[in-house]
Each structure stands twice: as C-alpha cells, then as structure tokens.
Amino acid sequence: MSDTSTPKLVNLTLRDGQQSTLDAADWVFEPRDFAKIIAASAKAGFHGAEIAGGQSFQIAISRGYNPFTILGAVSHALSESEDMQDFELQMLFRGANALGFRHYDKDVLEITLNEFIKNGITKIRFFDALNDIENLELPESVKAAEGVVLEGAICFTHYPEAPERYSDEYFCHYAQALIDAGYNAIAIKDMSGQLTDDRISTLLPALMKVLEPGDIPLTLHCHSTNTENSSAAIARAIEFGVDVIETAEGCLAGGSSHHALSAVAPQLISDQDSYDKLGNRINQIWGEMPDRKDQEIPQELKEQLCAAGVPGGAMPFVIRDLQQQESTIRAKYLSSPKATDKTIDLEEFSTIVDLFIAELKRVCQDAALPLLVTPTADICCKQAIANLAIGADPYSDSLADRYLNRGGQPNPDPRFAKLILGYYGELKAYDGNGGVHQPKPEVIQFFESNNRLQLTAIERHPSHTVGGNDLREAQHSAWQLIQRLGTKALSFADFDQLTILYALKPAGAVQVDPIEQAVESYVERSERAKIDGSGSTFPDYEALMQPMLSHLSAMFVLRPDLEVKDIPLFPLEKLGKNLCSHLFDIYIDLPIWTSVTSLSNHLSKLLSSSHISPELLEAVRNVSMSLAKLDARPDRQDKDKLTKALDSFSKLTISDLLNSIALINSFINDIAKYGTNPKAYAGRSIGFEDMPWLTKTSGSYQATDPWESRIQQSITGKYLRLENDFQRRSENWKA
Template sequence: MKKSISALLGEGGRPAGSQREIKIIDTTLRDAHQSLWATRMRTRHITPVAGVFNEVGFQNVDLVAPIQFDVAVRYLKEDPWERVRLTHEKAPDTKFRALIRSKNIAAFDFLADDVIEKWVERLYANGFRVIGAFDGLNDVNNIAAGLRKAKSLGAETFGALSYCESPVHTDELYVQTAKEIIEKADVDTIMLKDAGGLLTPERVQTLIPAIKSVIGDRPLELHSHCLTALAPLVYLEAAELGCDMLHTSIAPLANGAGQPATQSIVRNLRELGYKVNVDDEKIAQISEHFSEIAKREGKPFGKPLEYDALHYKHQLPGGMLSNFQEQLATAGLEDRFDELLEEIARVRAELAWPIMITPFAQFVGTQAVMNVITGERYSNVPNEIKKYVLGYYGRLLGPVDPDVYDRIIANGSSDIAMERQPIEPMLPDLKRRYPEATEDELLLRAMFAGNQVDDMKEAIKNGTNDEVVPSSMLGLVKDLAAKRKTGRVYIKNGDLEINLSRGE
C-alpha cells in the first residue's frame, strides 16, 4: 500500500493522536439481518430494544430498504409500516434512515412516478428524516426526483455510489456520478455503497480521495460487507483517507456476509486516535438481546470469513452464492458449480459489467444457470434480460457484446417493445379499487401483485402470521435440466420473478 494504517501510529506503535471524530451509522436493524438472517428479523425482535438504540449515540440507524417491506408482507405476514411507526415511537430521538432502490422499490420493473413520489412522502410521514437512494447502474436520473422530493419535505438526503470491480467502474466514473448526484439532487451526504464487499485497502487509496475532492464539505459514508474478510481493514484505511462515517452492525449480526462489527471497529478506531462517541454499554445490551434471539430461534451468528480471491471473479452476493450451490447439489448437478461461476463471470462481461446487486445479480445469475443447464447459451432469455439490454432499467455503462445482443433480441419475448413505453399513473386506479385503503396500504398494493397484501392482513387479523419459508430456484433448475427446449416458464423466487419464453 502506498499508505497504510500504520501511518496513524506514532513511535513505538502508539496512537498518533488524531482527534478527528468518526461517526457510526448502525445497520443492525436493516442490512445485518438481511445479510445474515435472510431478512427474517420481526417487529417483536426490534421493539424491545429500540429504546436502547435511542441512547447509543449513532449518527443514524438504518431501518428499511425495499426488501424489508417485501419480506414482511410476503413471508412474515407483518405490516411493515406498523413496524416503522412502532420503532419510531420507541426511539423518538433516533434518526432512522430509509433507502430507496431506483424506480422499482421492491419490484424489478419500474413503477409509475406517482408511486415513487408517494413512497417518499409516506416514508417522511411515518417518521423518516434521513432518506437516500441508489441505482444499480449508477444512472442518476433514476434517483434524482425521489431525492429532490425527500429534500423538499425536510429530510436529510444521501445519494449512493454503487461500487463494483470492472473495466468501466473507474475512479473517473465515480467522480462524475458523485458530481451528477450533487448537481441534480443537492444531497447532504454521499455514500460509497460496496454491496459485494469488493473494496480493498489499496483500492480505496485512490477512490476515496477522488470522491472527496469533488463533494466539497459533504460527509462521505462507507458501506461494505465482509465477504472477502477485508472490510474491517478497508474501514480503517478509509478513516485515514478522510471518510467521515462508517456503516457497522452490532455482533452477533456482523461479519460473514454482513458489515464489520461495531464493537471491534469502534475499539480499533479509538486505538488509532479517533473519537467515536457511542455508548459501549448500550451496544453490549443490544448485542446480548440479539444473541439471545439467535440462540432461542436457531438463527446464525455472524463469523469472520476467510479471504476468497474467486469472489472478485463472479462478485455474487454471499447468500445468492450459497443458494446456487445448494440448489445445484439438490438437482444432482453439484459437479457443475465451478462451471456456473465461470459462466456468471462471462455473462456479466458480455452484458456490459452490471453491478452484482439487486436486481442485476439475479438477472445475470439466472441467465448463467440457463446457459449452463441447457448447453445453448442465450437460447432461453428471461424477459428481464431483454429489457436490460434494451435500456429499460437505465443507461448501460458500456456496449453489450454484439453477438449476445442479437441472440437476446431474437430469443427473448417478442412482446417486449424495443423501446420502453411511459408508465401510466397507478394510484388513481388503486384508489378506485380500494376506496377504504390508507395511502400506506395503497403503496403496498402497488408493490405486491395478487392477494399478497390481503393474505398479510388476514394473517394479522387471525394471529397466524408465522414465518413462511420461500420457495427456491430448484424447480427452475430441475426443469431446465430435464428439458433442453423450453416453451414458456414462469417462476417466482423471493423478490425475483422470471418469465422465460422462446423467440417468436
């Protein structure tokens, strides 16, 4: 490294005495259980300890992104808005934050602009005073309007730079994206969002100074995952380079696929001479609370992972990687796992290097599975892949491989227009269909098709909202293994809906 953490130490390894404050953004109630507990933290897990969070001294506490609404409605059968309200009531002095995913919130296809605007309004009305957004293609036009709306309501706002490793994701790209977010949305904070845990101490040595050089006096946040075991070192190096806020989770909901542990990061920062104004005793109380839940309910404890260089090749999120391995093994195809990882890397390069986060990790992974199982690359094309290459989800950062593009267009559904059409407003029709529904319920109905909201309400009414285990992609794998030629397949897996159809 050109610089290292050791630069913070004086003679004899003693702290150099930098008294700069590093602020902590807690992710225990949001990304931690998303990464380690399959987003299965329930409202009853949160409310007893929310008052303790109120006293820790975190800069913000991360509470919801779209997946928390998705899992609450479809699997836990809980009202996610009620969770939001109860948590705010228990911790009135805490700045909880909400993260918006592009223009699709919990779905994969974009939603109408009136839904996005109302979503921001209801986040604010339900107590959120810190609201941010990210886009998997770093297309600022997909997030700027929502951020401007949040700011107009009085919320603090943050814009995310979604990070990955590729030939097109350069320092220059992130500098230009940061400038564009500031110009188009005037955000209060910039967040470097490393969902794949791909950053290294060496990589941040150029990236963080480059971003800091163009964001003025706005704070820079860093959010990463421990998938390569490097995130704790990356955090300390980032602090040295001027990063202002770090995202951490309270163990046992830390490490593994999650964020670095608050306890160890805070301790190390203080040893290196930084001020971190959080209450260690309160953090220990929260840790004990979630440790008891994990023991009682058989939920995993986060543990440090070994370094895995292969991760940089496929860049799959940890949960998705383990799911693929299990599903292939169940189908008797475990010997093809390495082949699948190679195919994922190949597909990603052919599709102009999408970042392997929702929804693009699912798109690339699903296409790779179909390519491997059928033996005919791109002979079966999900609707989402065709929409992606046609720019339905935003501006691509590079050209799609021409031969692959032609095969996708030819074998994808002919029902998909070559240009995305404007999306008509959704709320007027929903109001006509559900005249007694609140605005919060209407938004859930805009996000979740069929009877899912009704099922949630019925389960709450009857007290039967026990956890439901989601179906896996195994059915898709088995079907494709058995049939080389597929007419039409529809499958739903968690927040992923796949429509397969032969070209017509």
C-alpha cells in the same frame, strides 16, 4: 465533510443485518423489538439505525406486518423520548424500482417516499443497480422535505479484466451527478465486499475533493464477506476521515453481513458497557446462534464469489440453485465437445462454483459489465446458472448454444433479455461526453429475436416510458380490499398505505392477493395476542386496539417512566398525528354505525308515534340524543367539519373512545328494555363528558339519581373488562 477523524456510527442490524443473514421466516418486525435495539444503539453511541427498505418491505408484508406501522410506532416513540429525538432512522430505496423490481410511475415513487417521511424516516439512501442517474430523479416534494437527508449511493464494483471501466474518475463524475440532482449526502455502497485498503487510498481522496465544496458527508457501506479486505478498507477509510461507517452487531454481525464495531474499529466504542448490552439485547431477540443462511457457505467459496462481484445476500441463493442443478451441470460439462478440460474434479462442489463464476463473467460481458446488486445480481446469476443447466452447449462461444436450450427456446425468465434491451436503464460512462456502455450489436440483435415477451430494444429511457396507471390501479385494489374486509383492512393500514402496498406488490402475485393475505395474518396475530376475550365489548374492538398497542409497545421501551395506569387517560393526540388520523379512519368505518342508523330510524318512528307513554317518550328522546352526542363522525360533505371533527376526536382519551363505543353497543343490545323500564336506562342524555363517571367502580362514585346507579351497575362490568383488558395487555407489552 467532517472536520474530525471520528466518524458517526449507523447500526444496520435491523435491515441489512437481517437481509444478509436470515431467511424471511426468521426476520423480526415487532415495533417493541425495533425500539429495544434502537434504545440500546443510542446508549452505545450510535447516531442512527437502518430500519426500512430493501427486501424488508416485501418480507414484512409476506409476514403480515405493515412496514409503515412499524416505522410510525418507532419514530413516534423516539419523538416522545427527550434524549433520542436526534437519532436518525434510515431506509434503503431502489430509485425508479422503489421497493420492487421494475420501473414505477413517478407518482407512485412520490407518494411512497412521502409516506415514509410522514412516518418518521429522516435519511433515505437511494441507489440504482446500474448507477444510472436518470433512475434516481428526485420528486420535488421530496427535495423540499425538511430535515430529511437524501443520500445517493455509489454502487462499487471492480472487473479485474477491465479495471478502467469503474475507475476513480468514473465514481467521482457519478458523485457529482448525484449532487447536481439534489442529493445532500453520498455513500459508497460496496455490496459485494470488493473494496480494498489500496482502492480506498485512491478513491476516498478523489471523492472528498468532489464533496468538500458542498460540505457533503460521505458514508462507507462495506459488507464483511471478505473479512480481511473489508476490515482493512474500513480502517483506511477512517484514517482518511470518512464521515459515517456502518456496522451490524451481535449475532447478525460478520459473514455476508457487516463487521461489528468491536471487530473493525474498537477505538470508536465510547461506552464498553453500553456496547456490550447492545450485543446482548440483539442476542436475546434472535438467540445466541440464529440459523444464518450465510454461515452454511464455506469461507473459501464466499471469497470466490465475492471476487466475482456476487453480493453476500445473493450467495445463499446462488449456492442453493447450484446444488439443485449440480448433477445437470456436471452432465452438461462431460457431454460438451467445447469443454476443454475433462480432467477437472467435477465431484467437488467447488469445481461447480468455478464453472458458475466463469459463465457469470461471460454473462456480464454480454450485458456490458453491469454492477451486481438488486436486481441485476439476481438476474445475471440466475442467467449464468440457467446457461449451465439448460443451455444447448454452455461451453460454446455461440450465443444460441449458451442462451437457448436444445429445442431452440430461450430461458423462461425474460429479465436478462430486458436488461440487455435497456428496460432497466443505461450503463452511463460519466465521461463528460454522454457516453453509454451497451451490449454489442450482435448481442442486442440476438435477444430481440430470442425472448419470450417479444421485446425489442427500448427507444426511450425506461424512466420516461412507464405506463401511467400504476397509482390508479393500486387505488382501485385498495378500495376493493376495504369493501371486502372493512375495518380489518383499515386497522392494518390506511387507504394511502394500502395503495402503496398494492402498487409495489410482486409482479408474480396473480393467483393470490398478497395484501389481503397480509391483513388476514395481521388479524390472526392480533387475536393470538389477546390476554382474554372479555375485552371485546363491541364489534371490531381489535381494529382500534391493535394499532394503539403497536405504538405503545415501542413507547414503553423508549419511555421507561411511562406508567400503564396512565395510558387509558392519554388523549389520542398523544399517540401522534399519524396514528390519530388512522384511528379516525377506522372509527368512521366501524360496522357499529350501521346498527346505529337502524336504531335511530326505529327511535324516530317511536318519537312520531301518538301511542307512546310520556315516560317512554322521554327515554326514547334521551337515547336518541345520546346516540348523536356519542357520534364523533363528521359530515363527509363538509371539509371544514371534517377537520373540526378530527380535532375533537384527537382530544378524546383512549378510555373515552373505547367506552363510548361500548355504551353505544349497550344501547343497541338493550333496546327491548327501554319499553319495560325506560327510567332505568335513559334518565337523561349521555355524552363523552359522562364517560369518566360511567367507568368508575362501585362505591367510587356516588350516583345522584336512581337511574344513574342502575345504568352504572348495568354496564360498568363491560367497561371494567374493557379497561382491564387494555391495561393487562399494556402491562404485557411493557414486560
């Protein structure tokens, strides 16, 4: 625990700030925007930022962004910035549900977590919707990851009708279970904004006694849905010495999001000018008044839903669904013989919300009082609305009347039945006796008999009964995508990342391939980003260019001293090991190599011909040797050569890489000229060492041979367009 009363600060704007306030179409995913907010946060005294995980993963894909690319660009830029290398990059992970909505095989969880760590995540917050420790088992490779904070989140809730259920003792025992499982930090995750200062006064001291022996830091994550309660809770937590508090800033603060630091703890602002600039930067990106979905809900309704345990992020969807079903719910109430109070004002929408809250409480009772967080919040809220709208008689005490329609059919969404039957895990009591809170036997029996998937109560914990084919099937899908789209797919993501994207894709994505759609959106966006088309001097130029520009856009923000003119001379290794390896994969699969093979075969035939002039023979030999010297691909059968080839590739400059491919393309396109004037195009063989002089402007390099001058004049225009295109685009990113 901290030995000071000043907690560290984490900025949640980029992940939870967006998730709590914006529609998917309004999210921002450009690395340069992330870098701007991170740079401003660091200057304002923040120690870290949450930038990945939660719903951001699926939303990024739906918008044509690779979440790993965003993270990799930002983390590499941080590593290149001397004064921000200790800034923490945080993500949210749903335990066994990973970044999806079902249990995944352990190998999928492991490669996903390791890919995030590889791309620069330094703190991972894990949570489970049921606080089920078995859903939070850490892979050994993740436990062993150096310099990574593994934070277990205690999801907080409170049922006024059963206060003993989620007691301080329960949360303390759960915290100890997390520590025993290998977590080295703990967070209180108050997703619904139910914490009060009174509860903090008992819960925090109790937790600190558990955490103190291991010097385990404690973070408070508290949504501002109930403004008064949450601000008082945070203030009290600071008094008790909580180690970390989290805020959202600028135009995405408050409401169902999180308090701004200025609103809840202004005494922690270390530099007011820098803090004001952070807010201004955020407002520049999203606008002073973005279209916030949470602000459409009256505060009174928010506080009603908050008291019922509905998370702020779920509230807009609950209100939308209730509005869509409002007339049906009203008619159901009026026609029900079990609805006792016919005098209530059903024309008031707040009354519809009251009916929903009452049914939500009954639904939660049937489910043994679960916590309401992703995905259980969505499951239980949707089930309560379905009961009110399509149940035979939602105001009856009969399970059949509430959960079946008048035709005796269950709700089309089977997730609530899966929750009842144990497919999401267990509600452990953490009472020292291995106790588990389960639905009543009659409820379990009812849902075994009434679910569309013909499920029975699970006999083994779901974390031990997953299928085992998730990874293999995802790898197959990734390989098929690369076969269809080639370097377009590889430019978007490497093979391992494509595998993860397929493994975690939404279960309902059957008719369309969301990953292929993401690649196509990415390609379209890349085309729109062009300054002009003159730089496309070889096929799939964009496939190599776009990943580099994403990284550079973040570097320009965090490295103000970076000069655009220096970028083409960067060795590829300066872009980071991950990107260099990614570019190598793209390079190996460029379609130009098919044409090179055809040209090489043609040249071999010429070399073996007895009817060839000495001049042409020399030219053909030089072109053939040039093609070999400009080919940085390895022998795929030799792993040692693969490593050496990657090392050599990483030493190439950006300019050398792009220009060498453009030169190969010139050889391919100019094949007919070798026969008419071979000396003009192939006085000797050319390799990577020749790239610098070939790209010099006329007059800046004195050619030693006539053929050098001719070849320079012939192809230097292409190189100049290519380098100018690169420089113009780099300047555009920097501006």
